[in-house]
Amino acid sequence: MKFSTRYAAVATTAAAALALSACGGAATEGGSGDGASGDTAPIKIGIIADRTGATGDVGTPYNDGMLGYIDWINSKGGIKGHKIDADSNDYAYKVPTAEELYKKYVNDEAVVIQGWGTGDSEALRTKVAADKLPFMSASYAEALTDPKESPYNFVVAPTYSDQMRVALNWIAKDAGGKAEVAVFHNDSPFGLAPVADGQSWVTEKGLNLGYKAYPMPKTPNQVGLLTQAKAQGAKYIVIQNVSSPAAQVAKDIKAQGLDMKIVCLNWCADELFIKTAGADNAEGHVMVQPFAPPSAQKPGHAAIDEYLKSKGSSLADKGLHYAQGWYTMDVMAKGIEKALDAGGELTGEAVKTALESISVDTGGVVGAGTVAFTADSHRGSTGTGIYEVKGGQMVELAANQTPES
Amino acid sequence: MATATGIHHRTYRSELRLRHTKAEYFRLALMLVLLLSAPYVLDKYWLGITNVILISVIGAVGLNILVGFTGQISLGQGGFLAVGAFTSAIISDRAGVPVPISILIAVVMTAAVGAFFGLPALRLKGLYLAIATLASQEIIMFVVRRWEWLTEGKGFLEVKRLQVGGFEIERRMFEVQWYWILLALAILAVVVARNLFRTTLGRSFMAVRDQDIAAEAIGVNITRAKVTAFAVSSGFVGLAGALTAHYTETVTWERFTLDVSVLYLAMIIVGGLGSIAGAVYGAIFMGLLPALLTELVDVLGSSMPALSDQLPALKNAVFGIAIIVFLLVEPRGLDRIWTRMKDYIRFWPFRY
Numbered sequence: 001m002k003f004s005t006r007y008a009a010v011a012t013t014a015a016a017a018l019a020l021s022a023c024g025g026a027a028t029e030g031g032s033g034d035g036a037s038g039d040t041a042p043i044k045i046g047i048i049a050d051r052t053g054a055t056g057d058v059g060t061p062y063n064d065g066m067l068g069y070i071d072w073i074n075s076k077g078g079i080k081g082h083k084i085d086a087d088s089n090d091y092a093y094k095v096p097t098a099e100e101l102y103k104k105y106v107n108d109e110a111v112v113i114q115g116w117g118t119g120d121s122e123a124l125r126t127k128v129a130a131d132k133l134p135f136m137s138a139s140y141a142e143a144l145t146d147p148k149e150s151p152y153n154f155v156v157a158p159t160y161s162d163q164m165r166v167a168l169n170w171i172a173k174d175a176g177g178k179a180e181v182a183v184f185h186n187d188s189p190f191g192l193a194p195v196a197d198g199q200s201w202v203t204e205k206g207l208n209l210g211y212k213a214y215p216m217p218k219t220p221n222q223v224g225l226l227t228q229a230k231a232q233g234a235k236y237i238v239i240q241n242v243s244s245p246a247a248q249v250a251k252d253i254k255a256q257g258l259d260m261k262i263v264c265l266n267w268c269a270d271e272l273f274i275k276t277a278g279a280d281n282a283e284g285h286v287m288v289q290p291f292a293p294p295s296a297q298k299p300g301h302a303a304i305d306e307y308l309k310s311k312g313s314s315l316a317d318k319g320l321h322y323a324q325g326w327y328t329m330d331v332m333a334k335g336i337e338k339a340l341d342a343g344g345e346l347t348g349e350a351v352k353t354a355l356e357s358i359s360v361d362t363g364g365v366v367g368a369g370t371v372a373f374t375a376d377s378h379r380g381s382t383g384t385g386i387y388e389v390k391g392g393q394m395v396e397l398a399a400n401q402t403p404e405s
Numbered sequence: 406m407a408t409a410t411g412i413h414h415r416t417y418r419s420e421l422r423l424r425h426t427k428a429e430y431f432r433l434a435l436m437l438v439l440l441l442s443a444p445y446v447l448d449k450y451w452l453g454i455t456n457v458i459l460i461s462v463i464g465a466v467g468l469n470i471l472v473g474f475t476g477q478i479s480l481g482q483g484g485f486l487a488v489g490a491f492t493s494a495i496i497s498d499r500a501g502v503p504v505p506i507s508i509l510i511a512v513v514m515t516a517a518v519g520a521f522f523g524l525p526a527l528r529l530k531g532l533y534l535a536i537a538t539l540a541s542q543e544i545i546m547f548v549v550r551r552w553e554w555l556t557e558g559k560g561f562l563e564v565k566r567l568q569v570g571g572f573e574i575e576r577r578m579f580e581v582q583w584y585w586i587l588l589a590l591a592i593l594a595v596v597v598a599r600n601l602f603r604t605t606l607g608r609s610f611m612a613v614r615d616q617d618i619a620a621e622a623i624g625v626n627i628t629r630a631k632v633t634a635f636a637v638s639s640g641f642v643g644l645a646g647a648l649t650a651h652y653t654e655t656v657t658w659e660r661f662t663l664d665v666s667v668l669y670l671a672m673i674i675v676g677g678l679g680s681i682a683g684a685v686y687g688a689i690f691m692g693l694l695p696a697l698l699t700e701l702v703d704v705l706g707s708s709m710p711a712l713s714d715q716l717p718a719l720k721n722a723v724f725g726i727a728i729i730v731f732l733l734v735e736p737r738g739l740d741r742i743w744t745r746m747k748d749y750i751r752f753w754p755f756r757y
Contacts, residue, residue, distance in 0.1 A: 051714060052714075052715070052717050052718055053717070089699075089713070089716065090713075090714070090716055090717055091717070092717035094659065094717075095655075095657055095659040095660060096659070096660050097717070099653060100454075100695075100696075103449070103450055103453045104450055104699075106449070107448060107449045107450035107453075108450075119560075119561070119657060119659055122559075122560075122561055122655075122657075123561060123653075123655040123657055124655075126563055126654055126655070127654065130566075130576050131576070143559070188659075189560040189561065189657070192560055196558065
């Protein structure tokens, strides 16, 4: 009896040890890619994507765009013979999951990381700096553009703060006098990113605008928030949130018969907003969008459309966020290409150095057309377009606007 | 001793011992070997997961003191973790206090906050208390999100790499060095908690859980026991929170939401309410589940791409199913399953 107890204990622990070592074994197998030492060794890229989370509505086409680009460049033989080996996972807009994925990618020896949200980009920025991994994300928060603070973060588009400044300039001009502005923002670091900068822009430039910010609650409709905005006397509503909640605001404005104009920044300024709200409800609202929509038909759209047509789809179906993901990956790929040109081992550090001296022509899709970084500034572009919804389409009001123009 | 049917004691001393059989000492030795060899066997990714598990062991043990041993249900775990994390991060980075001391202050601070939010427990029980602690969770979340001076308007805190005296964590050895620190603290937490329930205070907690009126009749000061239980439990949770802050080097409120409170409750339910070992098993189970699921989906992903698209949803579903299965099959959790396995072998060929 005594024997059997001990025997059982030994058996159980042995089983546990086996299970543990099996875990370890499996992981090392997965992580044993030897970086980019060989001639045509694949280049490992880790992608942190939101497909099912709070920003999944715009995160999915963005992620598809990246994966599309990778598929496209691999079918053309990769970057200088190196295929891209991308590991893309959904993190559902949860910072801890993003960190978990990031750890996995570091362990798998990824050379660069493509992220997504503001919260996770800011949370990871000290880590990517310590691990020397260039990191791009779909977050255009101002803090990420300063190499002193975030040395390995690269921001391809004008920042949220710049978009907000452009929006406020436009509102001041459109109103032609005193106007009240309500800012509806996502209740997260992403939503809050441009709020304070907008306020100081109003005071700094002496714009004749009232300015008040409201976090958007997760309620089925936004009538409560609109009531507050109405009490403020707001005629303009700047929205820093993704398309679905913004579209709800447009519907509620129509339903309540309010005289308010929405000015969408980047993440709700898209076809999805129009589709979700309905062309009728979206009519007349304004969008500040640094990425040219497919309807603007810039030269840079052609390659994407061609690729998508070969897959039986089209860019018009996929929308502008697809192009956004595509070109973010394109800029990263150009950086990798330049690092490979420079010779030596392909490391995160080499890609960073390469990125700091490149200028990528995006055929008019991103900002004013080119994305360029320097060692002093990781702000890739500054210009942004302003569009108005007319008959269910985004119609360009002004191109290449900067806060100072 | 295990030669006959079960374990018998002839002296009080022998009954009070933490380990009764040779097999248990043998298991301890094996555990030690496993724990000591882990950093040399596991790669960085799995070691990272192990580290997160070690932190949640501390948090789960703390929560089990309150929920499992004292019977005071709490949905405020995430909030208390946040108190620990923010306190230690702010004190060490802004006031320049050495990290061990800032962690200690965080523990005391969280204990105080926990005791304060435990006050409704004097009047409320069961579901009503659950709602009151839910309120504490929301209040703390509100504070860490809206009091801008806490994060200097950034919405999150960056924490410097851990440095104690002349020793600083190296990037390349990050997970390994943290493993030793966290392992030591997790063992300390487990030993303290295990011994707590051999003292008068610990036994008064259990008396309150089993029958509070009877406990009062035999002279347990219920007010004191309940508030102390909240304080002690929150102290452990504060330690886990402070370690989270220094280990992850970023403190954002998003890490301490209600989801986290529920996750910790799930840990102790799966592991076993009212058992220190159960809290450990639960933390391991809940910590490994998502990682193993990710591996599984990685393997199956090529043949079933839909699976990897839905991974987060799948994780939630598996969590839910795991909890339901445990509640149905063995409400007393993994710890009880382990005991039953031992008993089966010990009493064989008899049923009991």
